[in-house]
Amino acid sequence: MTAVFWFRRDLRLGDNPALLAACACGPVLPLFVLDPALWGPAGPSRRAYLAASLRALDASLRADGGRLAVVSGDPVRRVVEAARRVGATEVHVAADHGPYGARRDREVEAALAEADVALVRTGSAYAVSPGRVRKADGSAYQVFTPFSRAWAEHGWRGPVEAPSGVDWRHLAEGTADLPRPRLPGGLELPEAGEDAARCRWSAFLDTGVAGYDELRDRPDLPATSRMSHHLKWGEIHPRTLLADLAPLHSVGARTYRTELAWREFYADVLDRRPDTARDYLRPEYARMPYDEPDERFEAWCVGRTGFPVVDAAMRQLRASGWMHNRMRMVVASFLVKDLHVEWQHGARHFLHWLVDGDLASNNHGWQWTAGCGTDAAPFFRVFNPTAQGRRFDPDGAYVRRWVPELADPERIPDAHDPSAEARHRVGYPLAILDHGVERREALQRWETIRR
Structure with a gap:
C-alpha cells in the first residue's frame, strides 16, 4: 500500500512521527507543494530560506535513495493528482493548526475522499498540539502562567528515530525545480536544514x-x-x-x-481565536485613535528614525531576516506608542522580512506589546528607546554593528544618544520625534478607551 507524505512545516526526516506513520504503510512519495497562497505573499527572506531548506531536505532524501517531489499550484488539486499518480491510498501530514492551513487541509481532505484516499494527521509542529491543554471544565486558558503549568503537567512524547529502509517513490514528470529566489543586496541568511x-x-x-x-x-x-x-x-x-x-x-x-x-x-x-491573526484580541483597543502610516513609518521600516537602538534593530531585520527578541519589543513599542500606528502594520512588515515569521508568535507578540493581547504588557509601559539601548547594549556594540554611521567611538562617543553635531558629521538623522511628548500623547489616547 503506497502512501504520500506531504511535507509542510516539518522539513526533516528525524523525529517525524507523521513520516513514520506514512512509512509504515509501504512505499512513500515525499511531496512538497509550492502553494501560491503562501509563496506569493512571503517576503524575500522567507522564500530564500524555505528554498534552501527544501534543498537540504532533498539532499537528505537522495542520500537515502529518494528525492523530493516538488509541485506548484493549489494543494487541493496537486495533492490529489500526486496521490493518484503513485496509486496512494493515504496522504500523511502533521496537523496544521494555523487559520489558513487548517482550512486548506479540510478542503484537501474532502477532495481526497472523493478519490478514495484518506488524509491521515499525526502530531503537529508543537510538543503539545493546540487544543489539548485545557482547564478542568474544558475551557481554554486565557493567560500564560497557568497554561504553562498545565502544559508541563500534560507532557509530550519523546523523539522518534528517522525512518530507515524506505521504498521511496518518485514522480516521473510534472515536478518543478527547487526554487532559487534572488535576495536583495546585503541580505544574508543563516544555514538551513x-x-x-x-x-x-x-x-x-x-x-x-x-x-x-x-x-x-x-x-x-x-x-x-x-x-x-x-x-x-x-x-x-x-x-x-x-x-x-x-x-x-x-x-x-x-x-x-x-x-x-x-x-x-x-x-x-x-x-x-483564528480571528486574532488580524484583529484585536481585546477589541476595545481597536477604538483607540491611531495615525495612518506616513513618512515616519517609512523611516521606522528602513532604520532611519534617529533613535540608534531602534534603527539598529530594523537594519538587523533587513540584513539578516532576524531580530533579537528584546529589540522586537522595543521597536514594536516605538511603532505603536511613539508613532501611534496600529500593530498590524508592524506585524506585516515583520512577516515580510523575518525568516522565522510565525503567524501565531509574531502577531500575538505584537499584541502583547500593544497592550491588546493575552498577558499584555500594560499600555502605560512605554519603552524609552534610549534607556533600553543603554540598559541592554551597555557598550553600544549592537548599535555600532548595525548602524555603521555610528561605528567609530572616537567620532561618536555615545552611540545611544549622539549629539546633533555628531549626527550631522556622519550623516545620521536627528530623532524624528520627541519620545517624552509622544509618550504623553499615547497615554492620552489610551484614556479615551478607559472612560
Whole structure:
C-alpha cells in the first residue's frame, strides 16, 4: 500500500512521527507543494530560506535513495493528482493548526475522499498540539502562567528515530525545480536544514543554555539559541529540544523551556481565536485613535528614525531576516506608542522580512506589546528607546554593528544618544520625534478607551 507524505512545516526526516506513520504503510512519495497562497505573499527572506531548506531536505532524501517531489499550484488539486499518480491510498501530514492551513487541509481532505484516499494527521509542529491543554471544565486558558503549568503537567512524547529502509517513490514528470529566489543586496541568511538545526542546537547546549536566563536580553552578545527559524520550518521539533533540556536543572534551561511554552501558548490562542491573526484580541483597543502610516513609518521600516537602538534593530531585520527578541519589543513599542500606528502594520512588515515569521508568535507578540493581547504588557509601559539601548547594549556594540554611521567611538562617543553635531558629521538623522511628548500623547489616547 503506497502512501504520500506531504511535507509542510516539518522539513526533516528525524523525529517525524507523521513520516513514520506514512512509512509504515509501504512505499512513500515525499511531496512538497509550492502553494501560491503562501509563496506569493512571503517576503524575500522567507522564500530564500524555505528554498534552501527544501534543498537540504532533498539532499537528505537522495542520500537515502529518494528525492523530493516538488509541485506548484493549489494543494487541493496537486495533492490529489500526486496521490493518484503513485496509486496512494493515504496522504500523511502533521496537523496544521494555523487559520489558513487548517482550512486548506479540510478542503484537501474532502477532495481526497472523493478519490478514495484518506488524509491521515499525526502530531503537529508543537510538543503539545493546540487544543489539548485545557482547564478542568474544558475551557481554554486565557493567560500564560497557568497554561504553562498545565502544559508541563500534560507532557509530550519523546523523539522518534528517522525512518530507515524506505521504498521511496518518485514522480516521473510534472515536478518543478527547487526554487532559487534572488535576495536583495546585503541580505544574508543563516544555514538551513535539519543538519544545521541540530548543529546549532548542540552548540547552544554546550555553550549558551547555562547563562541564557541572565544574558538573553543582550542583543550585543551571541546569547540566544537562534533556533526560531529552525522551529518555524520544522527542521527540528520542539520535543527534541525539550528532551535534551530535561536532564538540565540550570535556571537557563528552565527559562528556555518557558520560552518554548510561550510559543505553544500563542499557537493555542490562535487555534482558539483564528480571528486574532488580524484583529484585536481585546477589541476595545481597536477604538483607540491611531495615525495612518506616513513618512515616519517609512523611516521606522528602513532604520532611519534617529533613535540608534531602534534603527539598529530594523537594519538587523533587513540584513539578516532576524531580530533579537528584546529589540522586537522595543521597536514594536516605538511603532505603536511613539508613532501611534496600529500593530498590524508592524506585524506585516515583520512577516515580510523575518525568516522565522510565525503567524501565531509574531502577531500575538505584537499584541502583547500593544497592550491588546493575552498577558499584555500594560499600555502605560512605554519603552524609552534610549534607556533600553543603554540598559541592554551597555557598550553600544549592537548599535555600532548595525548602524555603521555610528561605528567609530572616537567620532561618536555615545552611540545611544549622539549629539546633533555628531549626527550631522556622519550623516545620521536627528530623532524624528520627541519620545517624552509622544509618550504623553499615547497615554492620552489610551484614556479615551478607559472612560
